[in-house]
Amino acid sequence: MIAAARRGDTGSFNRLVSHYQDMVYNVAYRILGDADAAADASQDTFLSAYKAIANFKGGSFKSWLLRITTNACYDQLRLHQRRPTSSLDAIYTDTDPSSHFINGRETPEEHALRQELGQILQQAIHTLPPDQRVTLVLSDVQGLSYKEVSEVTRVSVGTVKSRLSRARARLRDRLMEQRELLPARYRLRDEG
Amino acid sequence: MSFLRKKSEHQWVEESLSVYIDGELSPSEKRRVEEHLKECRSCSESLTTLRQTVALLKELPVVPAPRSFAVRPAVVRPKPVRTPSARGYGLLRGATALATLLLVLLIGADVALHFVGVTSPASWAPAAPAPEVALAPSMEPTMMAAPVEEEQMLGQTGVPEPASPENAQESAPPAPAPAEAADALQEPQETAAAPRLEGAEPAGTPTAPPAPEEPPAREGEAVGAGGTETCTAVPEAPVPAPTTAKSAEETVQPEPPPAATPEEEEPRMAVVSPTETPEIMALAEAPERESDEARASELPAEPLPLSPLRLAEFFVLGVLVVLASATLFWTWLRRRGA
Numbered sequence: 030m031i032a033a034a035r036r037g038d039t040g041s042f043n044r045l046v047s048h049y050q051d052m053v054y055n056v057a058y059r060i061l062g063d064a065d066a067a068a069d070a071s072q073d074t075f076l077s078a079y080k081a082i083a084n085f086k087g088g089s090f091k092s093w094l095l096r097i098t099t100n101a102c103y104d105q106l107r108l109h110q111r112r113p114t115s116s117l118d119a120i121y122t123d124t125d126p127s128s129h130f131i132n133g134r135e136t137p138e139e140h141a142l143r144q145e146l147g148q149i150l151q152q153a154i155h156t157l158p159p160d161q162r163v164t165l166v167l168s169d170v171q172g173l174s175y176k177e178v179s180e181v182t183r184v185s186v187g188t189v190k191s192r193l194s195r196a197r198a199r200l201r202d203r204l205m206e207q208r209e210l211l212p213a214r215y216r217l218r219d220e221g
Numbered sequence: 222m223s224f225l226r227k228k229s230e231h232q233w234v235e236e237s238l239s240v241y242i243d244g245e246l247s248p249s250e251k252r253r254v255e256e257h258l259k260e261c262r263s264c265s266e267s268l269t270t271l272r273q274t275v276a277l278l279k280e281l282p283v284v285p286a287p288r289s290f291a292v293r294p295a296v297v298r299p300k301p302v303r304t305p306s307a308r309g310y311g312l313l314r315g316a317t318a319l320a321t322l323l324l325v326l327l328i329g330a331d332v333a334l335h336f337v338g339v340t341s342p343a344s345w346a347p348a349a350p351a352p353e354v355a356l357a358p359s360m361e362p363t364m365m366a367a368p369v370e371e372e373q374m375l376g377q378t379g380v381p382e383p384a385s386p387e388n389a390q391e392s393a394p395p396a397p398a399p400a401e402a403a404d405a406l407q408e409p410q411e412t413a414a415a416p417r418l419e420g421a422e423p424a425g426t427p428t429a430p431p432a433p434e435e436p437p438a439r440e441g442e443a444v445g446a447g448g449t450e451t452c453t454a455v456p457e458a459p460v461p462a463p464t465t466a467k468s469a470e471e472t473v474q475p476e477p478p479p480a481a482t483p484e485e486e487e488p489r490m491a492v493v494s495p496t497e498t499p500e501i502m503a504l505a506e507a508p509e510r511e512s513d514e515a516r517a518s519e520l521p522a523e524p525l526p527l528s529p530l531r532l533a534e535f536f537v538l539g540v541l542v543v544l545a546s547a548t549l550f551w552t553w554l555r556r557r558g559a
Contacts, residue, residue, distance in 0.1 A: 043291040054286035064287065071290050079292045147281055169278035175245060194239035201267075201274040 031090055034082050042082065046075050049091070052171070053098050059166045060102040062155045066109065070101040077101065092180045095171075099163050099181060106159055153203040161196035168193050230257060231264065238268050242275060310551055317548045320541040327534045334530065 033041035053074050058067035074097045085093055154162055160182075167178045168189075178193075179186045234257040240246050241254050258265050 039292060039294050046291050047289065050286040050290045051283060053290070055284045058284045059281070067284075068287060071286065075290045075292055143280065143282060146277065150277060150281055165278070169275055170281055172279075175243070190240050190245070191236075194236055197239050197271055197274055198267075200278075201270050204274060204277070205270065 031082075031085070034079075035085060037083075039079075042079055045090075049094055050075070052091075053094065056095065056098055056166055056171055057102055057105075059151070059154060059170050060099070060159075060162055061105055062151050063109075066105045070098065070105045073101040073104070074098045089177070089180065092173075092177055095167065095173075095181045096183070099167075102163070103159065149204070149207060150200075153200050153207070156203055157196050157199060161192050161199070164189055164192040165196040165200065169197070231261060234258070234261070234264050235267060238264065238271055241268070242272055310555065313544065313548050313551060317541065317544040320537055320544050324534065324537045324541055327530060327537060331530050331534060 030041045030044050034045055050071065054067055054071045057070040057074070058064065061067050061070060074094065077097050077100075078094055081097075154165065157165065163182060164178055167173045167181055168175070173181065175186045175189050175193075178189045182189065184192075234254050237246060237250065237254055241251065246254065258268065
């Protein structure tokens, strides 16, 4: 599919899109915290990827696509910084888009709890600096290894480790402060 | 010292807990952390909460894409197509603006020169008569009859005599018509000489002697200084010339120019050639009043001479009209397409 897409086959490229679009949108949403901004970033990601796929020199297509995604997210963050009226803070009062996604195995009550957890976590993530936020999302939300995060963000593995360590500690402190807001089953307990 | 070493060890372990959770520490680093965790309650609690935080992050549900982000060729491909189009449109607009600016500058220069010309009309005077002279050969030959005939007489005898109508008619047809005195002065030698040489042949029999002296036609003016044969005749002619020449012209042509023949004109005509004499005669004889009348009667018929500046204005105006039309049409097309 990738080879065909590199030759300009739009159908093959769109099959790649349908395979990766949830991942791209999810990463963009967790970095940006805004459904519309995440959709814009995702669209920009795939358009940029379509234009640049001829220059794709092999390796991990996933890492290559996530690098484009994080760059699109940085662009969106800069765009929103220039437009303070449409601050991303406003969207945290909205329900999480994942609320429409009901896992068939969880009860409505569990789903509500997860939705509440998602909102609080998203607010906590948004307090992080962009570099730490991107590293945290790629590693702990998306599940990439240090090396993969290093490839996506184009920094050393040591930098990834330190950024992730600081991001987790900061997020932990934030969640500890808001411990009472978390659902009981998700509350942090410091006793071993 | 041991306290400081403990504190630095605590900091190092605290910073390494994240990597420890991920199992990315080396075996020696892992042992070091685990040994510290046995002694440090704070680090143990920190490790617990960090693990819970990472676990919570992994609990976050995947947010599905709200729509398909499939790429449509119609969305992607127009860009490279529009880029040159937009560049061409910009170039066209720029060219239109440039042509407008150029036209304004030319008109400004024209107006400025016009005002300058009012103060010193002489600057434009030499340029204007030239086209009129060039058009002179198309004029009626009857206009030329008198000068040519008179010139022939002068060429033959060197003394003005009443000319016979036959001579006048013989020499009249080939002669071009330099009617205006001022124009005749400006006329280049070649333009005037060419048609007259043709006409000189029929008149050649009566005016045979002057013909060989023809070549340095324009030098006739300098001939006076050069001192040719005819120059010697100069002093003889001048005084009686006015009356005799006038009478000769009157006999030949019903409407002769007033015979205001300056002293130099007759010798010049005699020296130069029968072809050039009509112009010089007309130049010399025609008083200002008559030349004004001739101009008044001829100027309206002739197209006004255009200066290069005016020509440039018309050219730029034409280009501007084309460019502006193309720009408007393109703009309309773009709006329609949008």
